[in-house]
Amino acid sequence: MARGGARRAGRALSLESIVEISLRIADAEGLEELTIRRIAAELGVGAMTLYGYVRSKDEILDAMADHVLGGLRIPEADPADPAAVLRAAATGFLGMMRRHPSIVQLMTSRVTMSIHSMEGGLEGVLARFLEAGLTPELAVRCYSFLITYALGFAGYQHPRPWGHTDRPDNAELRRQRTHFYASLPAEKFPSIVAIADDLVALPADDQFDFAVECFITSVLAGRA
Template sequence: MADAEGDPNKFTMRSLAAELGVGVMSLYTYFPTKDAILDGMAAKVLGEMTIPAGADDPATAIRLVAHSILDVMREHPSVGRLLAARLNDNEDAIHGSLELPLRRLVDAGIPGPLAARCYGFVMVFAIGFSSYHLARPWGYSDTDDGSDSAEMRRQREHYYAGRPLARFPTVVELAGDIVDIPGDATFEFGIAALVDAVSREIETHYIEHS
């Protein structure tokens, strides 16, 4: 229900009970508060997150971790909102969303403190990107294939291109590029920049000083 709305705050205990065909008080037998349900949702999704196998170099590890986190948020849009808005101390959630990615980065040769910063960037970037993308579904398509998202993309580009030129000369000029911002190329651009930064950091502060 939260994923359908893209926002975990949109559903209530009453609407959940109605969806399940039970009384509201029956829910409180299992979950004392709505917060407990939200924690359980995060634990379920994040606890089952996996990172595909791949080469053990830093660049590959960063990309695999980044895409694994983004894939979870795309499959379950409400999870990004949950992570951004609340802490979750459930051990399954911590293991899936924190221990496993950090271990993968460290095992790939990224020193612990740098791995923590790298993970922090990836998590915040993925939360922000998935939230931005959620309201701009045309980002899934960069072709003229006749799909709904491609049509939305064309309409949005037309909207930007049609702004008053005197006030929005840059928006009008870059209309075709602006509609590409929610696309995968933007995420890849950000992760490539992170890979470059981490590689330089390792070379400058860890290899040269060792």
């Protein structure tokens, strides 16, 4: 790719800076708002200048997925404790998707097979599972469940701010949502009204943890 002749907009133009800006736009506003013209404007260059670094928007999308998946970091866990290893993988997957909400759209719309993405997003995780004593078949099953569940949960939670327990206004958002459920017509929604206080936790973190723990318990019981 070309490296010379690019204008500067507070930084050197490079594939890395293009990916950084693209992720910032997509994470905040969605992939729908990501265009070559918008990326170029954010970088302070003309749209044609970007084509010295990327051939198309698809190439940018692939580079974004490569960057995020390749940078996946799973928390440390005792390899002698399979439950801890599986729990760490679930935490790592969900954390990655929270830091970059656009990866949910990317992973459900395209396949990324670069060496970098497979090293971080696939090889590194599977190696941890095998080291923990899971059979190859079970390692694949666990990877499949954990990453697809994290994808689904992250996609569901993201537009529901009352489920984000790390937000400083979480208590107020939960109060408002509880009031919304409780004020629905009881004759039409008797179940919702009756359990409004519990229902507000539907997209909350502890629901993710609950499902992961149920899965781990089932897996290890079957393994035994």
